[in-house]
Amino acid sequence: MNLPAESVTPTADIGLAWKHGFAALGPDFFTELRPTPLPAPHWVGTSTAVAQLIGLDADWLQRDEALQAFTGNTLLAGSRPLASVYSGHQFGVWAGQLGDGRAILLGETAAGLEIQLKGAGRTPYSRMGDGRAVLRSSIREFLCSEAMHGLGIPTSRALCITGSPAPVRREEVETASVVTRVAPSFVRFGHFEHFAANDLQAQLKTLADYVIARYYPECRDTRDFGGNAYAALLQDVSERTAHLMAQWQAVGFCHGVMNTDNMSILGLTIDYGPFQFLDAFVPGHVCNHSDNQGRYAYNRQPNVAYWNLFCLAQALLPLIGDQELAKGALESYKTVFPEAFMARMRSKLGLAQAREKDAELIDGILVLLAQNAVDHTIFWRRLSHAVQQDDFEPVRDLFADRTAFNNWLLSYSELLALDNKALAANLMLKTNPKFVLRNHLGEQAIRAAKLGDFSELQTLQRLLEHPFDEHPGHDAYAAFPPDWASSIEISCSS
Ligand SMILES: Nc1ncnc2c1ncn2[C@@H]1O[C@H](COP(=O)(O)OP(=O)(O)OP(=O)(O)O)[C@@H](O)[C@H]1O
Numbered sequence: 013m014n015l016p017a018e019s020v021t022p023t024a025d026i027g028l029a030w031k032h033g034f035a036a037l038g039p040d041f042f043t044e045l046r047p048t049p050l051p052a053p054h055w056v057g058t059s060t061a062v063a064q065l066i067g068l069d070a071d072w073l074q075r076d077e078a079l080q081a082f083t084g085n086t087l088l089a090g091s092r093p094l095a096s097v098y099s100g101h102q103f104g105v106w107a108g109q110l111g112d113g114r115a116i117l118l119g120e121t122a123a124g125l126e127i128q129l130k131g132a133g134r135t136p137y138s139r140m141g142d143g144r145a146v147l148r149s150s151i152r153e154f155l156c157s158e159a160m161h162g163l164g165i166p167t168s169r170a171l172c173i174t175g176s177p178a179p180v181r182r183e184e185v186e187t188a189s190v191v192t193r194v195a196p197s198f199v200r201f202g203h204f205e206h207f208a209a210n211d212l213q214a215q216l217k218t219l220a221d222y223v224i225a226r227y228y229p230e231c232r233d234t235r236d237f238g239g240n241a242y243a244a245l246l247q248d249v250s251e252r253t254a255h256l257m258a259q260w261q262a263v264g265f266c267h268g269v270m271n272t273d274n275m276s277i278l279g280l281t282i283d284y285g286p287f288q289f290l291d292a293f294v295p296g297h298v299c300n301h302s303d304n305q306g307r308y309a310y311n312r313q314p315n316v317a318y319w320n321l322f323c324l325a326q327a328l329l330p331l332i333g334d335q336e337l338a339k340g341a342l343e344s345y346k347t348v349f350p351e352a353f354m355a356r357m358r359s360k361l362g363l364a365q366a367r368e369k370d371a372e373l374i375d376g377i378l379v380l381l382a383q384n385a386v387d388h389t390i391f392w393r394r395l396s397h398a399v400q401q402d403d404f405e406p407v408r409d410l411f412a413d414r415t416a417f418n419n420w421l422l423s424y425s426e427l428l429a430l431d432n433k434a435l436a437a438n439l440m441l442k443t444n445p446k447f448v449l450r451n452h453l454g455e456q457a458i459r460a461a462k463l464g465d466f467s468e469l470q471t472l473q474r475l476l477e478h479p480f481d482e483h484p485g486h487d488a489y490a491a492f493p494p495d496w497a498s499s500i501e502i503s504c505s506s
């Protein structure tokens with residue numbers, strides 16, 4: 013793209029080396045453009061772990077050059093900013109063209125990690141939007157990215173947040189903020205749907221070949237599906253998605269906006285909007301206040317993921333070339349999800365091996381947790397300590413129906429007796445986190461940050477980066493939610 017000389021943006025060199033895999037796909041896939049500057053930026057949060065991951069000296073995260081660059085006010089030397097085009101199904105309905113309306117990809121580092129600024133200004137895909145993200149939603153995205161990573165759940169990462177006093181209009185006037193996100197790829201199911209829906213078969217193939225070559229090279233040499241690499245890709249994506257859903261369900265994570273444009277082709281959690289970690293275990297819980305039909309309720313997520321994979325299958329069909337092969341490639345989701353979910357639940361119970369009675373025991377506790385609306389995170393953590401200390405009283409206290417719990421405990425104890433208890437407790441304490449990013453914790457950090465105090469955000473980040481550690485002195489962050497937590501309304505507004 014040729015830009016007039018007067019619009020040349022100053023560049024900053026912070027020592028990142030780049031390659032540009034996605035950009036090499038060509039202009040059918042994106043529009044090159046520059047971020048729109050924001051006035052008077054300041055640091056809000058930074059992650060030294062992510063700096064290390066991308067090979068950035070963490071000292072940069074205290075310096076003005078990086079502050080300006082990660083706000084979009086200067087260009088990083090060697091970067092090649094662009095907004096990609098995608099489409100998608102939103103709330104079960106075809107939404108047509110969407111695209112990066114407020115995310116700008118700076119490029120890919122030499123080590124193969126893409127760096128993206130979210131909230132860095134309008135793009136040709138912004139539609140009615142202002143291209144911005146507010147401080148509130150950026151803090152939630154930043155913290156949850158790092159929290160999910162701490163939990164061992166595949167996710168995009170977050171390098172930093174910068175803030176600006178620039179006003180952004182939502183339900184009320186808020187301030188602008190930019191999150192720098194990092195992932196091997198931000199390609200979504202919706203990218204494939206875009207080219208399929210517009211009958212752009214050459215581009216569809218280019219994209220699929222790129223994704224296979226870069227992220228799923230084993231599909232090229234598959235012997236499955238008669239050597240059909242695209243069917244193998246669909247199967248691998250289905251399996252990664254199945255594993256992701258198993259992890260979400262086991263930890264009690266509700267995504268809130270599982271539109272196909274928010275589904276990563278790598279099986280990562282992306283787009284932290286109205287997400288929520290369950291407080292009480294309410295299977296039908298809907299965390300997104302804008303989701304009137306409850307389409308994305310907690311207990312519907314595994315089925316929604318399958319529905320979304322079906323959309324991906326339809327998009328890939330021209331490449332796969334055979335409906336039966338496509339169906340076959342989706343099929344493994346139906347076995348991989350339940351197996352992966354059961355494996356995670358067994359770990360939560362400290363059971364090292366699969367046994368015949370597992371399923372009954374797991375179903376049993378999930379029913380009891382729901383009937384008694386027990387706090388999900390606290391239950392599993394207390395159970396872990398109970399096994400460690402052989403004292404189940406603090407767990408029993410969580411249930412109104414103590415008799416039902418006692419009956420369940422009897423069966424559980426029988427299974428536990430077959431294993432080494434110390435090992436079981438150890439496994440449980442590494443599987444059942446003490447700290448999750450509950451809505452009210454995020455809210456407290458946001459309220460303080462709005463007043464210019466980022467210490468709460470930093471404390472929370474530190475706890476969530478290592479959610480299985482005890483962190484003495486911070487039990488308040490692992491306590492029951494306060495009454496006001498249930499009145500927090502999180503919507504798509506971000
Ligand atoms: N404030 C905004 N300005 C411009 N476009 C927006 C804005 N908010 C959302 N969009 C666009 O609307 C579509 C759906 O939004 P959604 O909330 O799923 O994504 P997002 O939170 O903006 O970004 P991402 O999926 O990249 O995390 C996307 O195309 C997104 O870029």
Ligand SMILES: [Mg+2]
Binds near residue numbers: 273274283
């Ligand atoms: Mg999105």
